[in-house]
Amino acid sequence: xxxxxKDWNEVHNCVIKLRENPRRRKEKVYIGCGAGFGxxxxxxxLKLLQRVKxxxxxxxxxxxxxxxxxxxxxxxxxxxxxxSRIADWMRLLLPLAVEKGTCIITNxxxxxxxxxxxxxxxVARNLGLSVSVAVAHEIFSNKSGSGSPRVKSNFAEGGxxxxxxxxxxxxxxxxYQPNVIxxxxxxxxxxxxxxxxxxxxxxxxxxxxxxxxxxxxxxLECGCQLTGGFFMHPGDKYRxxxxxxxxxxxxPYAEISFDGQVCVAKAEGSGGVLNFSTCSQQLLYxxxxxxxxxxxxxxxxxxxxxxxPLSSSCVLCAGAKPSxxxxxxxxxxxxxxxxSAITYICIWQPLNWKSL
Numbered sequence: 386x387x388x389x390x391k392d393w394n395e396v397h398n399c400v401i402k403l404r405e406n407p408r409r410r411k412e413k414v415y416i417g418c419g420a421g422f423g424x425x426x427x428x429x430x431l432k433l434l435q436r437v438k439x440x441x442x443x444x445x446x447x448x449x450x451x452x453x454x455x456x457x458x459x460x461x462x463x464x465x466x467x468x469s470r471i472a473d474w475m476r477l478l479l480p481l482a483v484e485k486g487t488c489i490i491t492n493x494x495x496x497x498x499x500x501x502x503x504x505x506x507x508v509a510r511n512l513g514l515s516v517s518v519a520v521a522h523e524i525f526s527n528k529s530g531s532g533s534p535r536v537k538s539n540f541a542e543g544g545x546x547x548x549x550x551x552x553x554x555x556x557x558x559x560x561y562q563p564n565v566i567x568x569x570x571x572x573x574x575x576x577x578x579x580x581x582x583x584x585x586x587x588x589x590x591x592x593x594x595x596x597x598x599x600x601x602x603x604x605l606e607c608g609c610q611l612t613g614g615f616f617m618h619p620g621d622k623y624r625x626x627x628x629x630x631x632x633x634x635x636x637p638y639a640e641i642s643f644d645g646q647v648c649v650a651k652a653e654g655s656g657g658v659l660n661f662s663t664c665s666q667q668l669l670y671x672x673x674x675x676x677x678x679x680x681x682x683x684x685x686x687x688x689x690x691x692x693x694p695l696s697s698s699c700v701l702c703a704g705a706k707p708s709x710x711x712x713x714x715x716x717x718x719x720x721x722x723x724x725s726a727i728t729y730i731c732i733w734q735p736l737n738w739k740s741l
Contacts, residue, residue, distance in 0.1 A: 401552050401589055409586030409643055411441075416577050416601070417638035419478070419489075420445040421608025423452040423468065427477045429609075433636045434481050436652035440638060442580045443482065445474060445491035446573050446606050453570060453719055456495040457544035466497030467504070467567075475508045475565070483514055483564055490554060490576055494567040496544060498522035501567045519561045521553035522569035546570035548717045550681030552589070554579035570719065572681050574602030577639075585643040592707035595683040597645035600690065600705035603678070604639070604649050604667050611637045611649065611667045613657035630656035650699040664692040664700055677708045681716055684708040 417440045419430030425447065434443060447468055460466035471493045482489055494501040498520045509516040523546065549571045557566050558580065568576070581587065581598040589595070604611055612635050618624040633656030640648045651659045668690060672678050675687040689704040 401550070403590060404555075404582075404588050407582075407586045407588050409584075411584045411643075413640055413642050414441050414581055414584040415439045415638060415640055416442045416444060416580055416605070418446065418577075418605040418608050418611075418636050419443045420447050420474075420491075421606065421610065421636075423447045423449065425608060427474050429634075429636050430474070431477055431481070432655075433638065433652060434478065434485070434487060436635070436655065437638055438485075440485070440487050441584070442488050442490060442577075443478070444576045444605070445489065445493060446576055446608070448492040448495055448570060450719060453495060453544075453546055456497075460496055460544075465500060467495045467501035468493035471501050471567075472504050472508050475505050476512070479505075479509060479514055479516065479564075480512060483516060488558075488564060488566065488580070490566045490568070490580070492568045492571055492576060494520065494522055494569050496546070496569070498567050498569045505565055505567065516565060517561055517563040518565045518567065519557035519563035520567050521549075521557050521571070522567075523547055523549065545718050545720045548572045548681055548719070549575070551575040551579035551582055552682075555583050558583040573606035574599045574680050575682055577602030577605055578680075578682060581641050585641065587643075589682070592683055592711050594645040596685045596705040596707045597647050597702075598641060599678075599680050599683055599685055600668075600687070600702060601639045601641055601647045601649065603670075604664060604702065605637055607667060607670060608636050609634050609657065610670065611663055612651045612655075612659050613663055615666070616658060616663055624662070626656075626658060630658070632656065647702040648695065648699050649702055653698050655698075659698060659700055660694055661692045661700070664702065677710065679713050681713060684711050684713055 417433050417437060419433060430443065434440060456466055478489060502518050502520050505518050546569060554566055554568065557563060578598045587594045613626055614634060616624050617626045617631055635651035635655030635657050637649055637651055640650065649664065651657060668687060672687065678685045678687055684707065686706050686708045691704050693701040695701055
């Protein structure tokens with residue numbers, strides 16, 4: 386039994402450079418959503434891992450503005466800056482994930498991704514598992530005084546967190562091929578886009594593929610919202626499900642091809658519903674301008690997206706394309722703000738960046 390640490394001294398700025406000779410490792414990659422919010426159910430993720438044999442990656446998306454503010458508040462009180470449930474999740478999922486060769490990617494690192502790494506490594510040791518755990522997180526660098534070298538810190542003053550894109554995760558995959566990747570605040574869709582870029586040989590100027598990949602990530606990121614979680618309306622013949630179907634609701638996964646073809650799916654024989662309506666509902670979730678949906682990796686035009694059910698468990702998704710202004714001009718930063726003695730919220734701040 387062994388656990389593996391990596392060298393965390395490598396730090397990059399916000400300049401995204403083209404990948405050098407990216408290699409296509411797979412013709413298709415299968416990526417599942419194991420969690421869509423901070424309070425999601427680990428058992429549902431285990432069911433997806435058990436039912437979908439071809440799953441290459443399992444993404445646990447457990448971080449939002451509220452949960453970031455919560456973690457910051459807990460950290461100020463001396464608690465963990467990462468999601469303290471990560472040990473429970475890994476205790477349940479790691480044995481089967483390691484056996485199947487499924488890589489787990491999660492943003493449960495929140496304000497302290499390195500602390501989360503330690504927690505996962507401890508779980509692996511206790512389970513007798515040999516694992517490699519990589520960390521992709523934001524580093525803050527400030528001069529300590531005139532002429533002094535820059536001081537690196539895992540925490541920004543005031544608990545600020547920047548929405549990063551897929552590139553840090555891709556670098557982890559290229560250099561370490563880890564069993565687990567833990568991140569700080571990374572845009573939801575980018576958590577899913579990163580393994581597509583790595584496995585399918587995409588580059589950062591393959592904007593059509595990045596748009597389609599980000600569409601897949603956007604559809605998957607909220608978990609069971611795609612498979613009927615918000616779709617039970619008794620008395621409505623178009624939106625009615627039995628309780629038994631709701632109880633066996635499947636988390637979604639996607640099959641993505643190297644040419645950008647995307648199919649979203651749920652486990653065969655599972656409950657819930659996956660169809661044109663559930664996909665359309667999720668497509669518009671938290672979208673301001675469908676013609677310019679901004680992510681750190683690409684600005685996407687969703688206006689011509691179409692959904693074509695191939696079966697009761699699989700839907701082909703087509704038509705996402707880069708917007709006219711295909712690169713975002715700024716990244717977004719979240720800053721916790723104290724509203725009362727016991728309440729914090731996060732506010733938005735723009736942050737300049739560039740890509741090469």
